[in-house]
Amino acid sequence: MAFSEHDSLRARGDFPALAPRRTGPELAFLDGPGGSQVPRAVIDAIAEFYATCNVNTHGNFPPSREVDRRMLDARAAVAAFLGASSADTVSFGQNMTTLNFALSGAIGRTLAAGDEVVITQLDHEANRGPWLALKDRGVVVQEVRLLESGVLDTEDMAAKLSRRTKVLALGASSNALGTVNDLALARRLSREVGALLVIDAVHYAPHFPLDVGALDADFLLCSAYKFYGPHVGILYSKPGALERLPTLRLSVQDPAAPYRVETGTLNHAAIEGVRAAIEYLASWGTGTSLRERIVDAMTSISAYEHGLARACHEGLLRRIRGVKIWGPDFSARARAPTVSITLERHSAEAAAVTLGEQGICVWDGNFYAARAVEVLGLADRGGLLRIGVSMYSSAAEIARLLDALERLG
Secondary structure, eight states, rough: OOOHHHHHHHHTTTOGGGGGSSSSSSOOOBBBOOOOOHHHHHHHHHHHHHHHHOOSEEESHHHHHHHHHHHHHHHHHHHHHTTOOGGEEOOOOOOHHHHHHHHHHHTTTTTTOOOOOEEEEEOOOOTTHHHHHGGGGTTTEEOOBBOOTTOOOHHHHHOOOOOOOOEEEEEETTTTTBBOOOOOHHHHHHHHOOOEEEOOOOOTTHHHHHHHHHHHHEEEEEEGGGGSSSEEEEEETTTTTTTGOOOOTTTTOOOOOGGGGGGGGHHHHHHHHHHHHHHHHTTTTTEEEEEEEHHHHHHHHHHHHHHHHHHHHHHHHOOOOTTTEEEETTTSSSSSSSSEESSSSOOOHHHHHHHTTEEOOOOOOOOHHHHHHHHOOOOGOOOEEEOOTTTOHOOOOOOHHHHHHHHHH
């Protein structure tokens, strides 16, 4: 079924943070790339967990067995969300960054001095820093060049990969520019040289249906708090891939996948919230299985979000004096519903402050995509002003944003 403006307005009623405020301006949350709001179903699931089974796993008593069941159900729900073959491919952690440090460290222990890792200038530091840290082990880290158009230089990518390359790490979509990368090309190039493919899908997962089987990634990471859940990091590992890595873990930790990369006791209540977030998204779709409902919902929500983002893009160009929109436009290629701009007469920070005073929530800066902002020559100018569309965003909020920017002059 199609997700419409009417559905978005109906969805807003599910998010307590979007309720009318008693004081101050109405809040327009156009900050989704930094983290989404949470529906009541997720809040209730977390509260119910604490009220009924707030005990640890693997105990021989009913509440503990209930936690074991719920953790397995949560892994299965995430597997359905990702298009993964089984719950055993899904690991949880504090956040994506922590999981990627654990992953890169484990892979690094299999590498020798002179082996190479390829990253990109476009990526969030969470998929750069953990790989750059391997330079201390003698690993050579190469960067794929970012073009001024906001897309990666694919010829440079092909040239950087060689038989010495052991890992290609790149984002599915840029959180700074919205660019969706050519993952099929990345898969082909990495396969040709025998390198692992590690995909950061943090900004992609909230806006597109994911299919890790089709992507054929060795590892993929995302964060539930970007798709209406709590702060939990998620690592997908291709069957067999995690078992081959020397992960850091206690001697008492289960050495099998997906547990071998999970250190200590997990945040079980939050993971219950991840399951609830996925089921909430699925409730907007149709189909006989959870996977079918997720794909249907994400496809239709994506179309709605992209329609709003295109309207924002066009309105900025038509109405706002001195605006420059960074990254590819919506007619040229696939991109996320994220629009980042600079203004000729105002810094990103000054514009964000003014908008924030009017209840319009947007981000400014580099959004931890510091290398991309540096390469584009924007670091000394305060970076970008970023507008992000979510399922609860409305045409009225985009109009309100455009009006505010027009008044800013």
